[in-house]
Each structure stands twice: as C-alpha cells, then as structure tokens.
Amino acid sequence: MPTGKPGKLGKQQGFTYIGMLIAVVLFGLGSVGAARLLASTERTEREAELIFIGHQFRQAIAGYLQSGTTVSQYPATLTDLLEDRRYPTVRRHLRRLYVDPITGQQEWGLVKAPEGGIMGIYSLSDREPQKHANFEAEDADFASVLPFTYSNWKFVYRPDGIR
Numbered sequence: 001m002p003t004g005k006p007g008k009l010g011k012q013q014g015f016t017y018i019g020m021l022i023a024v025v026l027f028g029l030g031s032v033g034a035a036r037l038l039a040s041t042e043r044t045e046r047e048a049e050l051i052f053i054g055h056q057f058r059q060a061i062a063g064y065l066q067s068g069t070t071v072s073q074y075p076a077t078l079t080d081l082l083e084d085r086r087y088p089t090v091r092r093h094l095r096r097l098y099v100d101p102i103t104g105q106q107e108w109g110l111v112k113a114p115e116g117g118i119m120g121i122y123s124l125s126d127r128e129p130q131k132h133a134n135f136e137a138e139d140a141d142f143a144s145v146l147p148f149t150y151s152n153w154k155f156v157y158r159p160d161g162i163r
Contacts, residue, residue, distance in 0.1 A: 047131050049101040050123060054155030057121045060094035061157040074117025102150050111156050120156030
C-alpha cells in the first residue's frame with residue numbers, strides 16, 4: 001500500500017506508465033498505416049475490376065454490332081446486350097449487367113453512337129484514380145484525358161478501331 005512517500009516503487013510505476021503510453025502511440029500509428037495500405041489496396045482492386053468490366057461491355061457491344069443482320073447497329077439499351085432479340089432465338093452478348101465497382105451502383109454513363117444506340121460505357125465517379133499509366137493498348141488514351149477522373153475512362157467500341 002502506498003504511503004505517499006516517494007520511493008523505489010513509485011518511480012518504477014511512472015516509467016511503466018510512460019512505456020505504456022509510448023506503446024499505445026506506436027500501436028496507433030501502426031494501425032493508421034495498415035488502414036491506409038488496406039484502403040489503397042482495395043482501391044487498386046476496384047480500379048482493376050472497373051477495367052475488367054469495361055472490357056466486358058466493350059466486347060459485348062462489339063459482338064452485338066458484328067452479329068447484326070444486314071445493317072449494323074449499336075444496342076439501344078444495355079439490356080439488349082443481355083437479350084439480343086433480333087433473331088428467332090435469343091443471343092446473349094453479356095452475362096449480366098455489372099455494378100460499377102467505384103460507385104457501387106448499377107447505373108453507368110453511356111456513350112451514344114452518332115447514328116443512335118450505345119457505343120460505350122463509363123463510370124459516373126469524378127474521383128481521381130490511383131492508376132495513371134501502364135494501361136493496355138486499347139485503353140492507352142486513359143492516361144492522357146483530362147481531368148483525370150474515372151468518368152473519363154470511356155470503354156467504347158468503334159468498328160474502325162479509332163479511339
């Protein structure tokens with residue numbers, strides 16, 4: 001039981017208290033660093049998923065356009081990629097309508113074709129991506145479009161190959 005007199009035991013308790021405070025601060029800093037790393041990793045994964053989904057839409061639009069009858073036409077809606085009813089049997093160019101991994105919504109920005117229909121999609125997010133370079137050849141223009149936002153990553157299919 002403490003008597004109020006400074007002694008050997010009191011000094012040791014003070015050092016232990018300071019040591020515990022330092023340990024708590026270091027643990028807090030480590031936790032913040034780990035949280036930032038986790039958030040960065042998650043954002044990188046979402047960007048990779050957005051690129052994958054964009055390529056799926058681009059390929060589906062290409063399949064829809066190329067499988068048309070005598071007149072090539074872009075799909076009028078994204079659901080036309082799920083069920084192409086221009087034939088006696090339904091054709092499917094896309095397995096499902098994907099959710100935008102950046103916004104978490106199923107709503108996409110649509111790039112309209114000059115002659116009508118949808119020739120591409122893009123995310124509706126105006127956040128700045130982490131990825132700034134090293135895009136695949138078909139997405140190389142993403143690095144040069146300003147402002148640098150997800151909404152400027154447009155996944156468009158043009159039959160002439162011009163971006």
